[in-house]
Amino acid sequence: MKKFNKFLVFISLLSCFSCSDFLEVEEVGKVSTPVYFSDLDGIKSAIPGAYSSVYKYYNSEFYIYPQVAGDLLDLVPTNEGVKVLDQYNYISDASQEASTVGHIWTNAFHALANINNILKYQPELLNKYPKNHKELEQIKAQALFLRALVHFDLVRTYAQNYTYTPDASHLGVPVLLSSPGAEDNIGRSSVKKVYDQILSDLHEANDIFENEGTDTNQTQPYFGSDIAAKALLSRVYLYMEDWEKSKTYAQQVLLEVDLTSHDAYVDMFKTSGPSQEAIFTLSGIKKNSFIKRFYSTQEPSAFASKKLQAMFTEPSDVRLELLQNVEGSENLITLKYFRPEEAQLNGSDLPVLRASEMVLNLAEANANLGLLEEAKNNVKTIQARALGVPETSIVINAVTQQEVLEVISIERAKELCFEGQRFFDITRRHKDLERSPQTTSNVEHIxxxxxxxxxxxxxxxxxxxxxxxxxEGY
Amino acid sequence: MKKTLLSRVAMLAVFKKVAFFILLTFISTLNAANGNFQQSKISLDVSDTTIFEVFSIIEKEANYRFVYSVNDVDVNKKVSIKVTNVDIESFLTSLLPSKHLTFDVRGNQVIIKSKTKKSTKKTTSSQNNVNSSAFQQQIIEGLVLDQEAMPLPGVNVIIKNARRGTTTDLDGQFRIKATPNDTLVFSFVGFAKQEIPVGSKQHMEVTLVMDGQLSEVVITSSYGTKQRKEHLVSSTYTVGKDEIKNLPLERIDKLLDGIVPGLQYSPQSDNTSSARSRYSVSIRGDASLSASNEPLWILDGTPLYTGGKTNMTGMSTSVSPLSYINPEDIESITVLKDAAATTLYGADGANGVILITTKKGEKGETRFNVSARKGLSFIAENTRFKVLNGQQYMGLAQEAYTNTNRDINYFPFTDNALNTYSNTNVDWYDVFYDQGETSQIGISASGGSERNSYYISGGYYEEKSTLIGNKQQRFSIRANNNIDFTDKMNIDLSLGASYNVNELFTPGNDYYENLPIISPYNEDGSFRQYYRVINGYNPDGTPKWEDRRFFNSLARREQNDDRQRGFAFQGNLKYNYEFLEGISYRLQLGVDYLSSNENRYHSMKNWSGKDQDGNRVGYASLINQDYLKWLTTHLLTVNKTINEHSINGLLGYELMKDNTRLVSANGSGFVNDHVRSVGYAAEQDGGSNFREKARMSYFGNLTYSYDGRYNATLVVRRDGNSGFGEDVRWGNFASLGAAWNIHNENFFSSDYINALKLKASYGSNGNSRIGSVESMGVYGYGDAHNYAGLPGAGMESSPNPSLSWETTYMTNLGVELKAFDKRVNLIVEAYRNKTDRLISDLDVSRTTGDVRVYRNIGAIENKGIEVTLNTINWRNEDFIWSTTIMASHNRNKLLSLFNDIPKNNGNKRWEVGEDSNAYYLIRWAGVDPRDGYPLWYDKNGNITREYSVDNRVVYKTSTPDLFGSITNNFSYKNFNLRVQASYMLGGYGFSSFGRGVSSDGLNIEHQNQSVNQLDHWGEPGDLALSPVPLWGVSTKSVMNSTRFLYNKTHIRLQNVSLGYTMKREITEKLGLQNLTLTLIGDNLGIWTPYDKKNRNSYKNNISGFPMETSISFGLNASF
Known part of the structure; x- marks a missing residue:
């Protein structure tokens, strides 16, 4: 009996011994947010996680939306095309939670929460690990770059363009510098405020990148960098019609990055891995890719519109090699997301910023600044590369500013088609949507x-x- | 609260129904009683005989038994009396012409007592000794048996008022010295006490009757505390082993179907997604929207894992762990319903608690028991979902085809080399269903010596379902040991394990949806993979033939593997040490372990094992999941009785941890079908998961009882749970209850009412069963978060640090009444459970980065009334007929929601003021007689031809108005017949099941249709059941509407068992103690008031699969 009593005492002690943290339980593969951000390993892996969440909203319709809402594409309303049919026909509705309307909003804010979590815990870690200052600052710059990108994408999708009102005082989207709680009810800021924040984040990111460099473990252009920040600044200023600044940043970028050559042009899209002129690309490695299925060569959901086809006046244009005939029909499909040698489980890389856009930004800025010849020269750079001829052999028959801008616009369409830009390029320039009469959409003109x-x-x-x-209107 | 309950019109309606039942039973009871009264008339002619002798004669001749006290009746007085054919009362009046005596005739028992019994009480005992010595003591021998004529060992036999007695030996025999005017009192736990006057008898055979609910039964309640039923304050219902012994053996929750008031056992879905439907047990309604609504199951003190919050087990097919326990090992099941009982389980008690106690050994010689059961089952024809036969199908399909102005020459189902549609008629039920079989064999041994007792058992159960390809096998063993090391120290060890093999095959909808005109086989006998149809026409006008894939479930059944093996173990060690008299310490260690292994293979011979392009691939998957729960409980118990004060106290501290580990592997690309293991697949991937949950609790319970009249109980519990945010991790719960035994009061005297008890309790408990880290925000690792080849992590849910317990406040009021010599027992309980801070997974602003978060918002109320009426309608030596009627009514109401915004939840809608199971549907208005198009009602009740979701209204609920059961027990000599029927009144069920097959032509090309489609519109003026059939055209008639809503009112003959206990002479010759043969029928029939011949109604749409009827034969022998 004595033995039993000893046993008893032992058991009682044992059970009380473990009392203090008995209720602290963590799941493998899942941890609570504060625990996760309590060390460097956590915040380091939060960065790929944040990019991954950005990829997610690009992949879930954001990258497609500016194409189907634009005029360069004819949608096949089967398979994956169904998901964006309402945007193609301009019958979007607030209740479309499970498609484009809800997806972009939900997934972009989800990405924003991931990014803001990094920015929230970064200062604490900076105090805790002073030796890792450089690394932590690079992490911060990445997060700031992404935060700017997400705000920019949201404001382009859910708010009218920057110049819709003279002072950009119209409704934008919520500006979030930290994740709100369930009861916080954050409203929309003006477009001006949203752009101010975007610029502020990009400048700060750019400064940090310039001081601290980029993480050498990261494969460029899949991560943010000073060039990416500058390139995005160039585009943001272009949308704001701040031509000087747009030009400045485009020039700065072009000092660092060269255009891909004529010979390497098709391979830039066809082979996996980064191309020469890529500035920022979202990596599709091991991603389930909607874009890949949307533009698949087997069951394509989209064809190049008659309008786009008509833009290519030169049959020797290398970019036409990326438009392929579908067997037994006149329809052309894009090959920008067709990588025959890539592993099945990889999704499409999504080019977000590349040097060609910078040249075109420069052209548009120059044209608007009245520097028409310089603008034409910029366009020639793109055209010469496309045709594989010297720039000097190109002649552009445009005289007025209006004409030059039109040439730039067409060149931009030819160069950046299917890359998630077209619709925004129409609205920011206050143009009407004009589709070719053969469009398969119910909407031809807005x-x-x-x-x-x-x-x-x-x-x-x-x-x-x-x-x-x-x-308004919904 | 009672007032509000009663004032409700709905309640009144229920009361009326209940009253009707009660009335019905009363009438039958009274008749029975009268019958007995008039039975024996007395004729007697004696002179100079003692009253004692007169009594003896009457006892012998007229089968009466006299009960009296020698203080009241001078039995030595000599009398002369002559009467002819008088009733017993007039006889007694002439025999004992005393004004001080009253006669109470109950059945064949005559009680003679003094009118002033209280005042003589004291003198009784003092005089007793003197008087009784006047008679010579003689030895009385006897045998005590239970209702099945099994000898009962250990029965207390005492002489009334003499404090002297004995107990029966292992053969139920007893010997006692007594005088003829003594009365022997026989008492045994679980049986009704019986008093028998000795009279002239020297040998007596006594049969004790089981007394389930209503007597001096000792109940094993929360944390093993034992309480006399009479002292019980809480709402507790116990089902004993005898009540469940002839019920189906497949799973233990099914045992409770219909036999516990307020408890509902129902399938979770009406569809065919799994041949092993998940079942829900709900006690007193659904108290939660997002957390679990399942009760807490506790086996011998350790909580049982029953799956996740909706009984999901993590496998592709959820096989309930409740099917892993052998029902034959169960001694009793106690269902705890109100706060006084469940608060002791704190944060898990809100949905009620079900305590399972396994059988224990009894001290004495080893006793073996062998039981076997063999049964056949078949689908109940009238619950089959009736579909068209080949000819009917072709007729309807062609009509639908031509109705859309198509040329019949291009009718798809035109005979060709691959298919002869015109004369094929496949009854797919025949393909998928066959006669089922159940077999069971169990063997147990129990016994013990002075210091220990044991029960060991082994069992095998096998069920081949009527749905071919489904089989359940259970191999189980159990060993329960109890050892007294010293007088003060005791160890109780119970160990149970089972190995379960489940073959799982689900045909999905194929058994009723497959076209009757396509045979599952090709002409050469191989499984069909294609069928040929006309699909349009060629440019030259000839029909264009097309071969379509035929997804043959029959081939799936024959060629694929889907097997689950489960090993379940429950272990419990209880160490008791009584260090002071009445004060003990107990340490309890409990383990619940479940290891499940699921092995699936999709054969490349059929479509399930081919890829989209039809290449032969073969898919294999293997999942292994281990679940382990352990707990440690330290208990200090006090059990003291001082004079009239009886105190029971309990102080406890408990730690509990659960964890689940899951490993899965998938593979595709096999060489051939012979290699079916994931390891040999060309492409393989795998995953793993681990979850852990911890809980820590302090609790206390104090029960006080004064003189058996006043009883009170107080319970407190403090629970900590790892699943909640740090700020709100701890929850406190308390309850208070009281009961008043009015019949024990001096002022209470009634000739009719034997017992009357009032009870009330109020208290709180919680519901913590949601996922484990919901409160803190979760970061997850995994492939989904990787980027550009780097491992990543991302936010999976946003934090809500204030997420906390749901708290349910329970109020319970009860009345217990026993009347007419305890032949009528009535328990009425009314309750109101209000659940506050409801945990809802609510939509949240996307700016939080999440779509939904768990929040404590809203309140829900369940209130209701439960009536249990137990009557012994007839009782004499050979024949006993008793009836138990149960009726439960529950009303569920949402009191508040997030911003009080209604929330749609599939077909249902959560709206403040409504039932949480209320439907939200467009009302179907039938068929337009003009053109056969569907009609609906709009929001305002006007008929419209337009289907619009804006016209949805909150309409009906799936909560029934009243449900319960009626059980009749008849025993005649050695025969025993038990008939259990369950019923439901009101409540509606939506049948997604019947939707696709009532498509009015839309799906007719691919699915067979309900026979209801034959009654369709044909020409203007037709008042038809179904709209005009239009091939491939949607008139939206098949969209969700009240068209597919069925009234659930039904009565079901659930279980009938006829038992025969062999006569003792025969069993003794066979060397057995007892031999019982039983014939059992389960699910013998179901009736609904809406049945129409050749139409489908609710009973055909009940649960995705037709009901299974089974007939089995059982044998039970002990020696």
């Missing part, structure tokens, strides 16, 4: 300005956030 040029705020957001204001 005059600028239009309520239809923004997507509605999703209904679930409206229901759960009483400070949210719906876009």
């Amino acid at each position: 005059a600028y300005p239009s309520n239809l040029f923004v997507l509605p705020i999703p209904l679930k957001e409206m229901n759960t956030n009483h400070n949210m204001i719906q876009n």
